[in-house]
Amino acid sequence: MPTLWSQSLIPTLREVPAEAEVPSHQLMLRAGLIRKLGAGMYSYLPLGLRSLQKAMAIIREEMASAGAVEVLMPALVPLELYKQTGRDEAYGDNLFRVKDRHGREQALGPTHEEVITEMIGATCGSYRDLPKTLYQIQTKFRDEFRPRFGVLRSREFQMKDAYSFHTAVDGEGGLNETYQKQYDAYCRIFSRCGLPYVTVEAESGPIGGSASHEFMVPSPTGEDTILESDKGNYAANVEKCEIGPRKFSEIFTNAHTLQGVGTHAQESIGVLPAAPPTGELEQVHTPGCPGIEDVITFFKKNLGTKLKPQNMLKTLVFEASLKSPEEVKKEHEFEAAHTPDERQFVNERFFVLAVVRGDHDVNEGKLKQAVRAINPDIQTVALMEPHDALRHDFIIGFVGPHAAINEPLTQLIIDPDAAVEQFWVAGANEKDHHVKHFNWKRDLLDKLTNHDVKGNDDRVLVTDIRNTVDGDPSPKNDGGVLHTRKGIEVGHVFKLGDKYSKAMNITTLLPDNSRMHPIMGCYGIGVNRILAAAIESDKGHDENGIVWSPAIAPYRVLITPIKFDGRAKDLALKLASELEARGGNPGPIDVLIDDRDERPGVKFKDADLIGIPVRITLGDKALAEDKVEIKARNGSNGPKGELVPITDAVNRVMELLH
Ligand code: ATP
Numbered sequence: 001m002p003t004l005w006s007q008s009l010i011p012t013l014r015e016v017p018a019e020a021e022v023p024s025h026q027l028m029l030r031a032g033l034i035r036k037l038g039a040g041m042y043s044y045l046p047l048g049l050r051s052l053q054k055a056m057a058i059i060r061e062e063m064a065s066a067g068a069v070e071v072l073m074p075a076l077v078p079l080e081l082y083k084q085t086g087r088d089e090a091y092g093d094n095l096f097r098v099k100d101r102h103g104r105e106q107a108l109g110p111t112h113e114e115v116i117t118e119m120i121g122a123t124c125g126s127y128r129d130l131p132k133t134l135y136q137i138q139t140k141f142r143d144e145f146r147p148r149f150g151v152l153r154s155r156e157f158q159m160k161d162a163y164s165f166h167t168a169v170d171g172e173g174g175l176n177e178t179y180q181k182q183y184d185a186y187c188r189i190f191s192r193c194g195l196p197y198v199t200v201e202a203e204s205g206p207i208g209g210s211a212s213h214e215f216m217v218p219s220p221t222g223e224d225t226i227l228e229s230d231k232g233n234y235a236a237n238v239e240k241c242e243i244g245p246r247k248f249s250e251i252f253t254n255a256h257t258l259q260g261v262g263t264h265a266q267e268s269i270g271v272l273p274a275a276p277p278t279g280e281l282e283q284v285h286t287p288g289c290p291g292i293e294d295v296i297t298f299f300k301k302n303l304g305t306k307l308k309p310q311n312m313l314k315t316l317v318f319e320a321s322l323k324s325p326e327e328v329k330k331e332h333e334f335e336a337a338h339t340p341d342e343r344q345f346v347n348e349r350f351f352v353l354a355v356v357r358g359d360h361d362v363n364e365g366k367l368k369q370a371v372r373a374i375n376p377d378i379q380t381v382a383l384m385e386p387h388d389a390l391r392h393d394f395i396i397g398f399v400g401p402h403a404a405i406n407e408p409l410t411q412l413i414i415d416p417d418a419a420v421e422q423f424w425v426a427g428a429n430e431k432d433h434h435v436k437h438f439n440w441k442r443d444l445l446d447k448l449t450n451h452d453v454k455g456n457d458d459r460v461l462v463t464d465i466r467n468t469v470d471g472d473p474s475p476k477n478d479g480g481v482l483h484t485r486k487g488i489e490v491g492h493v494f495k496l497g498d499k500y501s502k503a504m505n506i507t508t509l510l511p512d513n514s515r516m517h518p519i520m521g522c523y524g525i526g527v528n529r530i531l532a533a534a535i536e537s538d539k540g541h542d543e544n545g546i547v548w549s550p551a552i553a554p555y556r557v558l559i560t561p562i563k564f565d566g567r568a569k570d571l572a573l574k575l576a577s578e579l580e581a582r583g584g585n586p587g588p589i590d591v592l593i594d595d596r597d598e599r600p601g602v603k604f605k606d607a608d609l610i611g612i613p614v615r616i617t618l619g620d621k622a623l624a625e626d627k628v629e630i631k632a633r634n635g636s637n638g639p640k641g642e643l644v645p646i647t648d649a650v651n652r653v654m655e656l657l658h
């Protein structure tokens, strides 16, 4: 049965709602797909719900063909489960907590690894029960710091989350096989939804584990930065993206430095020859100028010097610790309150000075990896708060690499682009001061005591610790150049390993009667984001409204009788039932009839706004010639559409939908 517009609820808006910044948010509100109830909370109105359900149906089909079976877990989860894995703290304020009438604490699930692990632990005790891949489509809750862009980042959203359990990584039934099946299913899901997407290598984030990929829809409004090699053989998100080999000064290649803990042998492209200092080390008074930009402005205004960020060293102070981030935070709080000056430097706890060029940003994931090359057991590498740093004489905003000289148990990690000899301005390690002509050899290397926290000769490490920027060399080392784009993350697949099964101590019996913690993968799709990303993408909208791809359009066909009575009414209903009878490939042909008593102009504007792929207009003039007007919303049959004999109408619509 076709839907009559007047019976549905489609509150279209002419004006762009003030709070909506990005096209998808504006259009989802204006086309009456969603309605805001509160910050990050949205009702789905009939059109929005239909699209959401279509995306879900595609997901369900593809999950089934990847061998995943559907379950449904409660959104309300005992907090105790998240405590078992430490995710109550790892998720921090993003976790919604609820106290029940007995005072017991629950969480509103942000994802369900713990719940499914418990389920598998209780029901799959033997290797014969595995592998299993289970999934659900369930409401997820996250108390996002900044809910925005409508359903792109809301506090309550629909996620498809799948989880797989294995006794092996490789081989038949292993994690790698299922990971690939999920990966392939994701490709089919996003293609079928008409989404232009790219897959990128990604860090595993708070969820932990080793390998992961994200599925990104390129869009200028995306919150993620992705990098792609122009050779087309490498793509990664900015958190993960590696940089190809870069040259740095040969002065860093002696005994007390250690290079290239990253994946790329720096030697393969050689080193830069040593050079003399650019001048005497000179202190400059830079009052109230802690930041790179502040210093540049100050130099210009007060010294008449044009200083470039590329000539500044950015030195950030981190603490490395064997403890968890939460414990480190508590330690700092305790020390701030109790023992301001007495701190013991130990192998388990040391400072890291991370140095990058002024125009670059430290990548904390890479830095952590580098620190782990010094001590593999380090759990936390946390940026120090200014007041904590001050207790150890690091004056944040004015720290220079030579701060390491007087702090014998401080490690220096320098990005290759900063490990070159040139004119440098750096912090002076004195409040409101910087230094000019900083020279790595004269002002640092020659003065360092040659041992680190372990007594080794590697207090200085030169390795990639910065975010990739446009124009960097590809890590494939094939002459490729990396370029940046913005993207919306619609899906994410992870190889988790035994993180959860170990933390929750669930085991599986193996054929030799030993037991193991099953190995896990997890796979998420943001269903609401599929809709928003589809609209946000290149061909998903134009100046008049949404342009749906047929698979996830609320309806495939809109019939617009100029007046819904007499012959036009009969024909509208007849065409609708003929179209519906044609269902099959590409799925059901569902029809919306605009039966409203509105002016044609209003009807056409609304039709463009809600973006139904094909519109059939029934007007008196054409009907007199036994014709109807058919117009594809994506413009594929011209800006004005075409006049088609009534008898050909259904066939023509089917052609346009394919
Ligand atoms: P983000 O980095 O955007 O915050 P995430 O990496 O935390 O997302 P995952 O834990 O990987 O998200 O969740 C799986 C999927 O759920 C994401 O790929 C995304 O499509 C979707 N998603 C995550 N957070 C939100 C949100 N606040 N609103 C809507 N969808 C979301």
Ligand code: MG
Binding pocket: 205, 489, 492
């Ligand atoms: Mg993610």
